[in-house]
Amino acid sequence: MAVTLGDPAGIGPEIALKACEDERIRHSMRIVLFGDPRALEEHARRCSLATQYRTLTRLSEIDAGDDRPAFVPVHSLDETFRIGEVTALSGAATIAALNAAVDAARDGWVDAVVGAPIHEMAIKQAGIAFDGHPSYLARRTGTPVDEVVLMLCWRKKRVAHVTVHLSLRDALATVTAERVKKVIRTTAQALRDLGIQTPRIGVSGLNPHAGESGLFGREEIEIITPALNELRSDDLELIGPIGADTLLPRTDCDAFVVMLHDQGHVAARMAAPNMAAALALGTPVMFSSVGHGTAMDIAGKGVASPEAMIQALLHVTNTHPVGEAQ
Structure with a gap:
């Protein structure tokens, strides 16, 4: 299962790492993280997370017989990166990681993609056209936009x-x-x-x-x-x-x-605050994202709950059989 770090300045890297440690995830799937190593390392340090993962140099190393989460580095950030700030730099990094993960799924290296929260203003500042994950996925996979359907799932x-x-x-x-x-x-x-x-x-x-x-x-x-x-x-x-x-x-x-x-x-916000998963149906890539935002105000503090990320992973594995990737 590919997991993107979302906006690297938000809580995405933190909740992605925490989800990797959850027993429900560890015993049901193998995680491949996609994002910038600078962001992943900085969040792990500031949030005191000691998640053990292996860094890949190529996608063919995914099935290396190692049970640890894998990490595909997508180099996008520089020394000006700051956690908690909405910037064009982070917006560009968000899309770079998303592109890499979706392409890996399209090419059969992973079964599905789950996206950590994004910040649409940061993406806009980067000059990238983005009007939501469904239409983005349509364009990236060559699917007519009107073929893609957004489904919210909770409980x-x-x-x-x-x-x-x-x-x-x-x-x-x-x-x-x-x-x-x-x-x-x-x-x-x-x-x-x-x-x-x-x-x-x-x-x-x-x-x-x-x-x-x-x-x-x-x-x-x-x-x-x-x-x-x-x-x-x-x-x-x-x-x-x-x-x-x-x-x-x-x-x-x-x-x-x-x-x-x-x-x-x-209805989703009332019944399951911050817990609904958003699935994009109708493209060659099964995709799910968390139902909350980047929470810049608490990013890097180690207090973000990974439950929405965990639920998104569980929902997408229920709709796409794991184990069919190359």
């Missing part, structure tokens, strides 16, 4: 999104029957990969109370319901459209599909 909840990082105006225009069908199909396939052969998926409405039979909008009548009717079959059970506020508390669905970013993300 036994899985929530896929029809739209994600768009203005509300643009998101409303993006909710089409074709887009709804595409997200449902991708979600259903992810569930089948989990061994759920007849998925049961709950689908939200777009408007309050799913439009209340047209009183609050007709998108449910004209877009979402026809899409669901077209996809319903013996091996795919669809429930909805139902208002997101009443849909997500249900316990009788294998997954949910919501129309808008906040319909899923607010």
